[in-house]
Amino acid sequence: MADEETREEKGETTSGDASVEAPKKSGAKKGGKLTKASAREVSKRDPLAAYMKDVQRYPLLTREEEHDLAVKFVETGDVEAARKLVLSNLRLVVKIAYDYRQAYKNLLDLVQEGNIGLMKAVQKYDPFKGVKLSSYAAWWIRAYILRYILNNYRMVKLGTTQAQRKLFFNLQKEKSRLSAMGIEPTPEKIADRLSVPVKDVISMDRRLSAGDASLDAPVGNSEGRTVSRVELLEGGGPRFDDVLADQELGDRLKEKIHEYGATLEGKEKKILSDRLLAEDPKTLQQLGDEFGVSRERVRQIEKRLLQRMKKYIEGELGQAVLDVYEAP
Known part of the structure; x- marks a missing residue:
């Protein structure tokens, strides 16, 4: 020592x-220089x-x-x-x-x-x-x-928690140690000896035994074409055709609302444009002061206007359209 x-x-x-x-x-002079x-x-x-x-x-x-x-x-x-x-x-x-x-x-x-x-x-x-x-x-x-x-060690980080870091450095050693003792190195025994969760042992063992897989690697699909792996992954957002359908439905609904608005006059037309369709809608009190009536009267006019507009849209596009936009 x-x-x-x-x-x-x-x-x-x-x-x-x-x-x-x-x-x-080789090629050194005498004296090691x-x-x-x-x-x-x-x-x-x-x-x-x-x-x-x-x-x-x-x-x-x-x-x-x-x-x-x-x-x-x-x-x-x-x-x-x-x-x-x-x-x-x-x-x-x-x-x-x-x-x-x-x-x-x-x-x-x-x-x-x-x-x-x-x-x-x-x-x-x-x-x-x-x-x-x-x-x-x-x-x-x-x-x-x-x-x-x-x-x-890998392109994707392996040890992001304390238990994973312990397994990264000790999993293979512990498996060899148990095998040398004649004990089968099951995930439960390894987890008990290293004081880590069993699920972490199973996860780390899989990750260490398998190499990194590129998402751009070519694989075959059901049609026999060669595509990259990333093209076969399911997207996290809505389906593209659903997005297009919602966009088309929204455009038609907007069109019908403006068609209905063209038939309005007076206070109802003002409530629709300045409150219901405005980016910065006016309050009931502001409209009441402008009309010379109470805010409660404006609320009653707005309620009647919405009921009639829903009935108009239902007749033009069907109840199913209203159900989509009224669903929570």
Whole structure:
């Protein structure tokens, strides 16, 4: 355990037997130095090796130097001190990202996200609590890497709740663990061991076992034609022919109302145009003041007008039309 901590402080970024240090390339001069041409070739063939070569230019800090820089950043906000703390721990990010190479193939993407977590850790780090920056930063680095994997594992996000996130990272492990114990990994047993709902286990298992399906992928229909999957999905709104039928019915109803309005005179014509059909209808009191009568008298005229207009429309279009527009 002591040897592992010593290796970590010296910047040896290994995981198991696999090393994440830049592999030595052919074309190197004596002493392990690469020519400019060979360095460019390394960058083209292995971007991670080129990144590691660049990272190793930044020296590691002693505990005392790290503490002094952290205190300086906390007390004065010195950006240069924070920069040195970040650069000296870039190897740690690669080491942690390498542990997740099976979950996400592009290791440099994980390193990039882990670097953001490292910068966040430097911002939040308290040097007076006696904890090493690398120990504290590891939690932030892992959190950012795991969030990135979760958000980019599929085109459609998988882990949108806490239970789903737990299942995303532990479902397959728990199934393997139960199988090794000779226990059938049923959704009920997995849900009980992980303390999540059974329906979430079933849903996540289906989503992880099936790949993303494109809505534009061609599929066959009942007529033998090749159409995209999206064309076969049922729309959420009303049917197009129903929309056209309602629009035509509304136009005919509007036409009959205006025909009836042309037969009116006096107060009734004014009530229809200024109250019943107006975008900004007048009140009963306003019309009463205009006619020189009470608001109750205007209401009685309006009621009689509506009854006669409904009877006219029923005779022209039928009762079914009125039933459609009077339905709640």
